[in-house]
Amino acid sequence: MAITKINTVGLRGMEGYRVQVEVHMMEGMDSFTVVGLPDASVKESRERVSAALQSIHSPILPGKTVVNLSPAEQKKNGPMFDLPMAIAILKNMDVIHTQISADVGFIGAVSLDGTVVSVDGMLPAILAAKKLGFKTVYVPYDENLPTLKFDTVEVVHVSNIHDAIQHVSGQNLLPLRQREKVPMVAQENYSKTFEQIIGHQQAKRALEIAAAGGHHVLMTGPPGCGKSMLAEAFPSILPSLTHDELLEKILVNLQTTLESVYRKRGWYNGLAMDVTL
Known part of the structure; x- marks a missing residue:
């Protein structure tokens, strides 16, 4: 049989890179070998995948895989x-006859019954797929993940391997309804705004220039001169996050178990505050 190549995403921390899954089935003693520096969880994939394909009545053909x-x-x-x-x-066994292009990616674990399930790192992998130029990404349906919509990437949610086969073959899937959740973009609520501050014209002018140009700010002065007050009001004049910045902030906030993401930027005073970019 010819070698089949399918693309996916690997992760180094939260950074992603393209991975090509190559499959070659040949004559020989029955075996299933995974190579390419797999860790223990990847090596166990051969048992999960074998059982899942058996469950959907497409068992791996006898021979060396x-x-x-x-x-x-x-x-x-x-x-x-x-x-x-x-x-x-x-695809290698000709169960899937459609040609799968290199800009189509598949991400997800499988259960023994053929169900596609979510795992840790799904959101970073999806965002990495967007950066890597994938046009279509098949991922498991997970109501705990935010619904991401991109102009350049089609995210297809599948519940099982059959769903992926049908969509790849050109059949439409029924949309999976997600549970109502706390909106990912919350209403901004600032305790202090620039319009509430009287005076400090020079400092306010410097902060306005920094906000407009995206510059760093270092404020020094004796206690009580207004540094913290100006810093707390500073986010109220910052521009809204771009789409890519918002996605990165969603990722960071999900990693820290925060429930909502604000479209405004934050500030850091050297102590503990909200996650900021």
């Missing part, structure tokens, strides 16, 4: 390679 995760020099972590492995094997 080799899965290579390229680039081979990068260590692969986590079970999010399960879905691309399953799709690559099904």
Whole structure:
């Protein structure tokens, strides 16, 4: 059989890189080998994927199956390679006849019954797929993740391997309804604003220039001269976050278990405050 190649995303911390899942099925003793510096959770994918394909009545053909995760020099972590492995094997067995282009990615783990499930790192992987130039990304449906919509990337939510096969083959999927959640963009509520501050014209002018140009600010002076007051009012004049900045802030806030994201920027006074970019 020819070698089948399916694309996905690997993670180094919260940074993503493109991974190509290569599958070659050949004559030989029955075996399923995963190479390409997989960790223990990736090596266990062979058992999950084998059982999942058996559950959907598309068992792996007898013989030797080799899965290579390229680039081979990068260590692969986590079970999010399960879905691309399953799709690559099904494509190699001609269960999927449609050509899958290099700008289509698959991310997610699979259960033994063929269900596609979410794992840690899904949101960073989706955002990385956008930066890497993917046009379509298949991901598991997870009501706990925010609904992300991009102009350049189509995010397709699938519940099981059958859903992915049907959509890849050109069939439309019924939209998955997500649970009502706290909105990701909350109403800004500032305790202090610039219009409430009387005087300090020179300092306010400097902060306005810094806000307009995106410059850093260092305020010095004796206690009680108004540094903290100006710093607390500073976010009220900052421009709204761009779309990419908002996505990065969503990512940081989800990593710190915060429930809402504000479209405004924050400030840092050297102590503990809200997560800021």
